[in-house]
Amino acid sequence: MLSENNRMTSLFTYPRAIMLLVAIVALATGMAPPAWLPAGTAWTTALAFVTIGLYATGLIAEAITSLVFFLGAMLLAVAPADVVFSGFSSTAFWIIFGGLILGMSIRHTGLGQAIADRLLMRLPGRYSGLIAATVGAGLLLAFLMPGAMGRMVLIVPIAVAVADRAGFDEGSNGRIAVVLAAIFGTHLGSFAILPSNTPNVVWSGAMESMHGIDIGYIDYLWWHFPVLGLVRSALLVVVLVYAFPDRPGIRSEARDAPAPLDRDQRQTALVLLVALGFWATDALHGIGPAWVALGAALYCLFNASRLVPAKPFAALDMGPLLLLAGILGVGSVIAHAGIGEAAFTQLLPILPLEPAANAINYAVISIGGTALAVLTAMPGVPAIGVPLGETLANATGWSVQSVLTILAASYSTYLLPYQAPPILIGAQLGQVPWGALTRFTLGFAVLSIVLVFPLHYLWLQWIGVLTG
Incomplete structure (x- = not known):
């Protein structure tokens, strides 16, 4: 029984x-x-x-x-086939393909472990210090490298190697926390840096094309980085340390002076540095991040079995590629059908927006945009929200620029992992258990709404952004 x-x-x-x-x-x-x-x-x-x-x-x-x-x-x-399968033709798909090959090379040559050994000699020995340093490294990378997918490809294999060298076994709290620190550290902070991810670029482009408002890099950074960048990164460290308690057990070989890089490790490191250089300077040469990643991957593939296994495609995990293509396909189909825009337009007349009710207006727009993101890809929030700028401005009494600045809080806060493909890809590369990823994403989103949104509102009020 x-x-x-x-x-x-x-x-x-x-x-x-x-x-x-x-x-x-x-x-x-x-x-x-x-x-x-x-x-x-x-x-x-x-x-x-x-x-x-x-x-x-x-x-x-x-x-x-x-x-x-x-x-x-x-x-x-x-929807038409080109919409359903649009993920396969997206640049994100090829960034991930290139990233998987680069990650394979980092593991195959042992470069990841070599970098981890050198980092652990300089990183704090305390667990909280290790998590904070990983989040900080991810945030710094967001300034240097504009593409979120490319950052995941670069930082996650190194984070996995650091976790391994720190003595965190597969599936342990410490390993999950270090990988999530790298993933969320480089992704969350990027929403406060204008060119560092796609939703920001969509928002900026729509603001200029639809409302004639040109947003500068420093202005955007001043509006969002102190709270959405620094405060939320600090909150991320605290939540990770308490949600995934653990204690480093540095492996004995990691305490010794690391051996010099061998020829294959140096060659892989050079490929990564060249790719990083091209990623960081794409505004100068015009070569997209996807094609930089693909070029770097081809170099590694041409050097099998030194930089990658002898049969690299047999060792290639197709899961992340299919996952990304599916996620992007769902977003494209929803956008093609106009479902998200219809839902938002339906709700707009009943939202409690009114002039002078500043705190309520901020809450409604920020939380409403966060809810809208469940029905769209993350870039769908600015794509749908920015055209409604005049309507929202009339309802709140704020200027168009003021009311649409709030959207950054919305599209940087996702309730579930599927809403943010870079998070999904990072988790796949880092082998984070799905249950842990989902619980953490939802829990951190709730904490962001409760703790970070009010601070963001007060900051925008204090610096004079939320004005008529």
Whole structure:
């Protein structure tokens, strides 16, 4: 009887219960679509619900969820094939492909362990110091390298090597914390640095093209970096230390003076430095980060079996590539159908926005944008929100620039990992368990809304940004 109860319990775990509810909602949406949905998008919305639910719960492998989405999208004809499979033609796909090859080279040559040994001789010995130093390194990299995907490719293999050399076994709290410190440290802070990720660039471009407002690098940094960059990075350190308590156990070989780099390690390091140089200066030469990554990967592949295994494609993990293509495909299909914009437009008239209610206005816009991001890719928040600038300005009594500045808090705060492909890719490269990633992402988002959003509002008020 007990074993039967255990079997029934295993059949009705929380992920399965959530997916059952999602499936019911999706079926109801497809058969009886709400009036606000654009015509002909009912089954598109239903498929999006199911796909997002599978990504969010991790009930099946993320790569398989992508394949389920591709098959469902084509069978239901929810969008043209070039929209459904747009992820495969995106530059992000090729950044990740190049990054996987570079990560393979870092592991194959032992460069990651060599770098980790040198870092551990300089990093603090305390656990909190190690996490803080990793977050700080990620934040510094966000200033040097504009592409979030490229940063993940560069920093995560090194973070894994540091965790290994610090004595954190696979699946341990310390290993998860170090990898998450690298991932979130370089990604969260980048939202306060104008050219460092795609949503920022979308926001800036839309502000100029739609409202004629040209935002400068220093202005944007002044508005957001003190709170969304520094304060939130400090909060990240505290949460990681307390959510994943552990104690470093530096391996004996890591305490010894590291051996000089061998020829293959030096060659891989040179490839990485050249790639970093091109990534940091893309505004000068115009070569996109994806093609820098692909060029670096080709150099490594031409030097198999020295820089990569003799059969590199047999060792290549296709999971991250399928995951990214699926995530981008879902976002493209939702954008193509206009579902996110329709939902936001439907809610806008009932939002409690009014002049002089500054704190409420900030809360509604920032939290509303965070909720909108559940239905769109992260760049979808500025893409949908910026065109509504005049409407929001009239409702709040603020200027267009003032009201749209708040969106940075929204599109930098994601409730679930699937909303931010760089986070997903970093977690895949660092082999962070899906459950730990999801719990941390949601928990940190809630803390950001409760603790960081009010500080951001007060800061914008104090420096005079939230004005009419």
